[in-house]
Amino acid sequence: MDTCLLLDAGSGGLASQRLTAQCFLRHFANPLLARLDDAALLRDVHAPIAVSTDSYTVTPLLFPGGSIGTLAVHGTVNDVSMLGARPQYISCGFILEEGLSLELLESLVQDMAGAAKEAGVLIVTGDTKVVPRGACDKMFINTTGIGSIFADPTPSGHNARVGDAVLVSGALGDHGLTIMGSREHLSFLSDVTSDSAPLNHMIAEVINAAGPVHVLRDPTRGGLAATLNEISEQSGVSMLLEEEAIPVHESVKSGCSFLGLDPLYLANEGKCICILPENRAEDALAAMRASPYGVEAARIGTVVGDKACRVTLQTRIGGRRILSMPEGVPLPRIC
Amino acid sequence: MDTCLLLDAGSGGLASQRLTAQCFLRHFANPLLARLDDAALLRDVHAPIAVSTDSYTVTPLLFPGGSIGTLAVHGTVNDVSMLGARPQYISCGFILEEGLSLELLESLVQDMAGAAKEAGVLIVTGDTKVVPRGACDKMFINTTGIGSIFADPTPSGHNARVGDAVLVSGALGDHGLTIMGSREHLSFLSDVTSDSAPLNHMIAEVINAAGPVHVLRDPTRGGLAATLNEISEQSGVSMLLEEEAIPVHESVKSGCSFLGLDPLYLANEGKCICILPENRAEDALAAMRASPYGVEAARIGTVVGDKACRVTLQTRIGGRRILSMPEGVPLPRIC
Amino acid sequence: MTFETALHDPKLCRVLLARLTRALDGRSMRFMEVCGTHTVSIFQSGLRSLLPASITHLSGPGCPVCVTHDVDVAAFLELAGREKIVFATFGDLLRVPGPGGQTLKHAKAAGAHVEIVYSPLEVLTLAVSNPDNVIVFPGIGFETTAPAVAATLLTARQKKIKNFCVFSLHKLVPPALRTLLDEEGDNAANIEAFLLPGHVSTILGIAPYAFLADKHRIPGVVGGFEPADILLALCRMAEQLRDNAPAVVNAYPRAVNDAGNPKARALMEEVFITTDALWRGIGRIEQSGLAVRPDYADMDAAVRLGVRLVETPQQQPGCCCGDVLKGRIIPTTCPLFGEKCTPAVPVGPCMVSTEGSCAAYYKYLEH
Amino acid sequence: MTFETALHDPKLCRVLLARLTRALDGRSMRFMEVCGTHTVSIFQSGLRSLLPASITHLSGPGCPVCVTHDVDVAAFLELAGREKIVFATFGDLLRVPGPGGQTLKHAKAAGAHVEIVYSPLEVLTLAVSNPDNVIVFPGIGFETTAPAVAATLLTARQKKIKNFCVFSLHKLVPPALRTLLDEEGDNAANIEAFLLPGHVSTILGIAPYAFLADKHRIPGVVGGFEPADILLALCRMAEQLRDNAPAVVNAYPRAVNDAGNPKARALMEEVFITTDALWRGIGRIEQSGLAVRPDYADMDAAVRLGVRLVETPQQQPGCCCGDVLKGRIIPTTCPLFGEKCTPAVPVGPCMVSTEGSCAAYYKYLEH
Amino acid sequence: MCLAIPVQVVEFLEEGMVRVRVGESQTFLTASTMLLPVPSKIGDFLIVHAGFALHVLTEEEAMSSLSALREIADALNAKGTLDA
């Protein structure tokens, strides 16, 4: 057996069949995928449904707390969950670089399989492209998830209402800082690990305990700041947050102080924002805290009526400032 | 406005929002996409459904007869159609290289929008990653398509039966040869154009006219040879083809003779194989020929009972030989 | 308890605010900080919203990125775009627009090899792993950064690393303070007190600022960067003003010796020589910059790579960065602020750097 | 009507088949072709399935890729893996396994810069656009290809393109035919007639094959590549055998002059000199290869890049490529065929090239 | 592998290159005439290998070789037998 991937594995010929059989079918094993028709045939998906897609291009492929494989499942499972849906099925498109280690590929496929198993989703259809060396950076994965929506009314970023409580399911910035810290040349050691996690079961429990919620959203790229600003815009409301209440791990704080970054702008991959009527906030928090992925859940603020669609932070020393929408990628400041 | 894409456009911040608004929302314009929640909410998708995913990595991005944009819609629309489904919705994941021309991006997004419009599908959810220069070759697109299945029983590669007729909806190899001919250094001029096309309407007409069919499959990578060998394996049957009956354009034949390639192993992006009971073959052919994408449809062979799962070709001079499964990517032979 | 916790302690801050209010005793105070880290801290911590209304907070030329002149930006953009050059820089610099709004981000997108580093020492690692390229590090920063860059040059020479050089654009704080006060008449911006930079002072000590009190009778207080540090420094300023006893004092003794760091100064002087420098929005200030000494010309990008400084077009009409940097206006007074000039499409450097005062106003304050 | 249509005309083929059957008149005929294009055509057109059962079809050493020796493959894999080398090759070569099953595909996946070209002239374009690299073209092929490569070298010299060189592994057909017939006694494979290569003969003409009839009394017929061309050539062989009048004749006059192409031969001789060569499965054949003349040593990869030929391990046990190439057995007789040796995991070169006879058997025939 | 179909010269390009048409298709290649022993003219048929023309035959020669083939095939129809 070859140790590295040849272009042939993307040819549609025997070499493709071998990769599919020996790697994908083997680890994703399920009868729907095994049909290998042009499309998967799904019988138990019922309208209304939620569909979400994401491509995963993270570097490095492996990092403390996860890998591109776990991320590719968790990210999409979470996006589907944010509509109050039960994620059921996932499609998976690989773009692989010629020369990729087959051992590495297999271990990442195993990560995906493990993450899918935990989340209770099946990977039912896929596609593999192999591009010439230099045409992609090792591997990219796209996943698209589908699930039947059970929450009625369906949560949406447009539904935040004045007086609602703003909850977050745990500490912020772990994933973003982990990725920065995993880049080769950083002379920086930390115990931070990515929070990559599937939130579907926790979300189901939250809706179960607290009834339909107004907004669910996972604060991924752009972090808490971008996500809350988006929701404020979409719902035409403002928010007032309590800095002291926002959970951030000590190592994330210290790593950010070294790099000149703000944890509230860093990506998370296992957290959700939940906005719901104040009187159900405690039930929702209790449901979150009962999940292994929501132990540090906290209420961090309140939706207020200011039409400026602003997110304001009450700081630790008791001052106030805007938590604004970021412009681009967070850049460390040094000089 | 910038003329080339910065990493910031993938940040999740304001730069991302601008790209989304000015490019994607503008051209894909539809209210489902405009919600910009974590997932699209779809109300009129009914089980059983077909879901298919493909990533598009074609080089060059623009080629005679199409672009990565048209391909990304047609390929997925076609895969969904091959299950006897009506493609309704498409998700779209872009992986873009820092420095990409924004004008080019917009023109390719317009291609997608045009293709989606013709096929009658909506692009309802998406994702955009921008990777550093050198981490991908200009752009990749993943699309995942969903549609409700109307054919009952559902066509499948497992359903070919002895005695069935094997039809193809038109001439083979156009797409594959076009792409080879578009590579920069080839001193080779041809009037071949890609056959990239949406087949959903034609497929609906075929099923309408001929009743449920046994197998539908689009002979993309690996061409007719790989596709028919796959079906033979899956269905446990053999096939006998008539070389003279297989439509191949003169320019494809001559290009292949120059490059040492076989048109039956080249990719198609607007053709389908249809296998169905002999007595309905003429109705199916008539329905294909009534579509602009099936004018050259032909019956090319018959399913036979040989358990070896072999595809045999009756050649132009009246001989016989195997049309075997390819191993890897087609390589030109010269010396 | 950590320093971080202690210095953000709301109670401590309240105590210090009360002391500040008492010291002000109804009078107003117009102070300027000249360190970008102070700027960010005052906004980010929310301290600004807690300051007594009678305090006017001005951000001076304290962000090294903001004060980098168009001419120098144009020069390093040209350098970064050359073949076989790896341009290794602190992340701050990527957004700074040169003439025509072009930045290192654009250069990178167009193919320049730009690497972000956190320490000049990492640049040496890059040099070793890219033997076919010349690694150019732009020396941007004040007296805090310059010794680190000097140490890196000395290390490169010692390790015989040949493919590394520095484009020195370092600037010095005391000459800028002199200019602010002396330009166009005495203290046109009417600055009543200076919050002096913490870590610049770690290197310099407090003597170089003596002229503030001696010549201009303006208090100068070296302060730390946490809210309580800054409040303490503000108290000391207000108290000096109250007592009409201006002095230059060190309110940040845990990081600053009054004598500074003589070793760091010695290394800096070994490698660099003072020279005139262009400050964005301010113009040429005599002996306010650091150039690489001729002894180290092989590591001086300006010499080795033949950098040509070219006159750049006039600043965009309406841009008031100069007045902002000199403390004459606050950002919101600029007619372009928030309209034609935003972090997405910055007109001036004060809007682009995370430590720029226009950016801080835009990012942290309601507008 | 085109040549293509005419030469695949089923009626024409039936006419020729009838003529062939008549000429055979119940006798058997064991013929060998020594051109890979003939091999592919006979299988791909289905002609093989139409030949009378009394004809035995053998594929000789006619695929230039198949006969490339392990030692040479190892050498060019090493070359391709070097830094600053662009290895520009016809696509055929990518699958050829060297020692340990490694191929150019593997080298490419591991980082070698491999480019596929369709003409050696394209290599010059590559050379111009990659001035920092040396472009190595492996000269693989018979007398058809060698003049084209010679012309390319001459063009490179004329255009003063310095970063281009050829690793010449060209081989000559007539010496191989002599070896097949003379090795280990006279004609051990019992070949009764040769289908002589079409385009090799375009260059050589028919004189170099005269020894077949003169010395060995074996018919040799130069044939074209379409089914009707081949059938016609088979008729001519069968008729000679029937008439016991062996001769070397040209049944492909539309592409071959009896005198060949003197200009192409002259250019080939200007650049190359005959030398001993290693043939896979056969071994060393004296004066059967072409080396670059010392006058062109600057474009000879072997000299310029210091190629070292290293003894390679023994062929895998059980591999019968030698016997296949010499016509002593047909591929299905090899114990590895279709089991341990398939196009996916080829043991010998005959299974890997699209023109290899084992590959043709595997690909086109039921097994 | 050898391009067996003769291609027809349609245009002279610079530096001894010609543009040729493959069969009756709209596929055109460029080929060098550097190895041709005699000059070629528009309409000539060439045998091309790896970008170089190796052999030239005039249009008349090509047509007569085509009709020879045609005649053999037609013999079948005319005589109604398999003799040729």
Add this chain to the structure above:
Amino acid sequence: MCLAIPVQVVEFLEEGMVRVRVGESQTFLTASTMLLPVPSKIGDFLIVHAGFALHVLTEEEAMSSLSALREIADALNAKGTLDA
């Protein structure tokens, strides 16, 4: 931007580098001591900028400056007033 939190020396590395711990976290950086005017020892607190330590204070100095802060804050509690 300046790293304002003093970091604590936990280990000496080669070539004058030290490993330091940031605050009470498990985050560790390396820093050069090349610019330090006096040698540092394990437990010392450093001011680090761009990978170089610029200033050293002993553990006792650090602790006493911390408790000074603490005392000011506690004054509030003790006296129950805003005076300091």
